[in-house]
Amino acid sequence: MKRDGKLSGMLHVLLHMADTDKAVTSERLAQMMGTNPVVIRRVMAGLREQGLVQSEKGHGGGWRLGRPLVEVTLAEVYRAVGEPELFAMGNRSENPQCLVEQAVNAAIDSALSEAEALLMQRFGEVTLAMLAADFQRRAAARGYPLLKDHPHPETRHDPSHDL
Amino acid sequence: MKRDGKLSGMLHVLLHMADTDKAVTSERLAQMMGTNPVVIRRVMAGLREQGLVQSEKGHGGGWRLGRPLVEVTLAEVYRAVGEPELFAMGNRSENPQCLVEQAVNAAIDSALSEAEALLMQRFGEVTLAMLAADFQRRAAARGYPLLKDHPHPETRHDPSHDL
DNA sequence: TTTTCATGTAACTTTATATGTTACATGATT
């Protein structure tokens, strides 16, 4: 299985959207992420349904944040992107007739469930505002102490991110 | 990504091997698992390297357990099958230049690391003997109270498991 | 009102990875 990058990608996109008040097009977001605008629209559609972002068609259109960063947790974004499968390992078959396999499944499922609960709890404790603050710390550490005066271009170390 | 079933599959195989003192061929194990003998050999090779099983060529050959069930934990089997990736989600890129992506990766990795630690701890607490005991309970509950007198055929509810 | 820009979405293609298959070599037992 390829690893799912929707949560990671959307968090990245949401934080970049917070840099500006203007609507950002799928085209620009796709350039930042090194992907295709259609992929952005496809995944952002889920965020829009949850009210995390808003979209506008036509000239000057694009995407805007629907809620302040401090109100959005990683868990909400995870749900908004469709709650993709968390684990890369699983049972060979659900509801097996074989009692041995039932016992094996129960043991693995129990451990996975605990891990999933912990993971979702952690995701629920982290807001986008915390990620933005961590970004600010990293930028300051890299020598951009006046970040608030230079909120955007100076923070682009990857050319593909230029807006 | 397809989900990895090597841990689940090998646990299943190991418990079935405990049913008998005789060597069990890859052919029989493959029939039980609904897979191919070469797949069995390929994955069992890892278990053999860790001493969890032994193999014998030629007539009467096949696979035998290398250690008592009580001494083997799920964590050991997981390691023996090559420590396959646990999570189906991940970062879009490791070592990104973008500080935003670095912050996102750090947050996700932190949560995943905690979940992984918990999962591995749980795997380390469960032995194959515990799974075998759970199997016995399930068999008894299904109306096989004299399981020890009828250790094998009566526990096969899936025809593909007949040895 | 026509052109342009941007989203919305279905259908299809590509890519990555786990699993399955074929073929043949090696070694042990009969």
Next chain:
DNA sequence: AATCATGTAACATATAAAGTTACATGAAAA
């Protein structure tokens, strides 16, 4: 020497995520 079983490389298939193409819809600008 024939048979049985593992050992393993090479190749094929299946599945799911991501990427792409094509075209429709709606909004702003010319």
